[in-house]
Amino acid sequence: MICHSQQSATYDSAPMVGNSTDDLQTEPNILKPGKFDLGTRSLILDFLGHYPPCSCEYSFVNLFCWQNLYRYSWFFYKNTLVIHDDRSQSLFMPIGEDLEPKELFALSQKAVSLGLSGSIGLVPESYVEIWPDLDRYFAVASDRDAADYVYMTDDLIELKGNKLHKKKNLVSQFKRAYPDYVVVPMTAKDCKSVMQFERRLLAGMTSVPSSLVEESDAIEMAFSHWDDLGLSGLMLLVKDKIAAFAVFSPLSSDTWDVHFEKADISFKGAAQMINHETAKFLKGTAQFINREQDLGIPGLRQAKLSYAPHALIEPYFLMPTKLDLRSH
Structure with a gap:
């Protein structure tokens, strides 16, 4: 790295x-x-x-x-x-x-x-x-x-070992439950529909933390300048309905940074699936994936640690x- x-x-x-x-x-x-x-x-x-x-x-x-x-x-x-x-x-x-x-x-x-x-x-x-x-x-x-939580791309694809066994199971469950799913690259023309998806996720929450509102504003900023910022992304679709998305860009010659990632929890395993598919998409391009910080948020810290990071750069x-x- x-x-x-x-x-x-x-x-x-x-x-x-x-x-x-x-x-x-x-x-x-x-x-x-x-x-x-x-x-x-x-x-x-x-x-x-x-x-x-x-x-x-x-x-x-x-x-x-x-x-x-x-x-x-x-x-x-x-x-x-x-x-x-x-x-x-x-x-x-x-x-x-x-x-x-x-x-x-x-x-x-x-x-x-x-x-x-x-x-x-x-x-x-x-x-x-x-x-x-x-x-x-x-x-x-x-x-x-x-x-920063940094993972080896291959580790997020293979999901080997006891620590990642649950993640692998959830990916398998998603595939079985939604055999007609597709994963497609995001382009600037998709930003409007993905932003609508993001807003629906927020609207469906009983209480929206200010941090998620701020993040939504940052997502909108990214989507408004997609091509100028050189962004890449993926959408996970089930019957043409967005189940999850991820947005990423290069941080260095061997590391890509996942800036935003969202999933509809009504699709069990969608969060694990978009993580897995992002790694597959970046294989051969990025040796490492930076999944950014937890900002001291307990739930976010637990989620990031559960993927057994290759390095925690403090x-x-x-x-x-x-x-x-x-x-x-």
């Missing part, structure tokens, strides 16, 4: 923006940040191509589709790309060559001077291990709720300590 590890990067420099690296701002411009419009897509993908992330948070699809909720923005700092999450008032770990802890702390303090928390999230374990003096500048804490969260940089 290819993940962002700046220290081991084989590239000579950060991605070029414009005609030269002079176009990169040398000081953070948090007050006049860039937005995640479609014109930004090639810029983000260029950075991520050089520094592949493990976290789904860096996916341009997620940044674009969730930006209204989290009020995401970006800016350059010392040839790195920094993403700001205005909802939590924190920064993502910069994308690019490693900033030393002192440099990272200077960035954090600039954010503090502008009324932000100065906290930095999505810090990979490799960075914490490389810089043992990090705790001189930050309080370092693991962030389990932001851990990032770190940095909170700045009070320090006089002049003494260092």
Whole structure:
């Protein structure tokens, strides 16, 4: 699995923006940040191509589709790309060559001077291990709720072993109950009907959590820009009726990210079936499938763990300590 590890990067420099690296701002411009419009897509993908992330948070699809909720923005700092999450008032770990802890702390303090928390999230374990003096500048804490669940594509297809036996049974039950099912690739023309399906699922709930309403808005954003975002997807149909769908896109050269997945629970086994079919569809294209985070939601955590992830990639969260940089 290819993940962002700046220290081991084989590239000579950060991605070029414009005609030269002079176009990169040398000081953070948090007050006049860039937005995640479609014109930004090639810029983000260029950075991520050089520094592949493990976290789904860096996916341009997620940044674009969730930006209204989290009020995401970006800016350059010392040839790195920094993403700001205005909802939590924190920064993502910069994308690019490693900033030393002192440099990272200077960035954090600039954010503090502008009324932000100065906290930095999505810090990979490799960075914490490389810089043992990090705790001189930050309080370092693991962030389990932001851990990404990564599965081997073949494991989700084969469903071998005792841990996945129930999943395999549910897939078999679905096939027996609905022998006329079909799985078809999603295209932009299908987005309207799939969005109607998503809304019906919400309308059928007695109580709708705000998180699902927010997710529905993000789905609508994705569907409104399907081709521009380079999305792929599958629909599971029973007698021309949608039973489930999944939406996904590449995160790195060997990993695809499943952004959205929904199933009608009245079709027993539909949720397991769409998961299984997505893996079959991606075989030969993706060695790994990132099924994103559980956000600390107990039911979601249990569901993701029940698929026996190949890796649980847990990032770190940095909170700045009070320090006089002049003494260092």
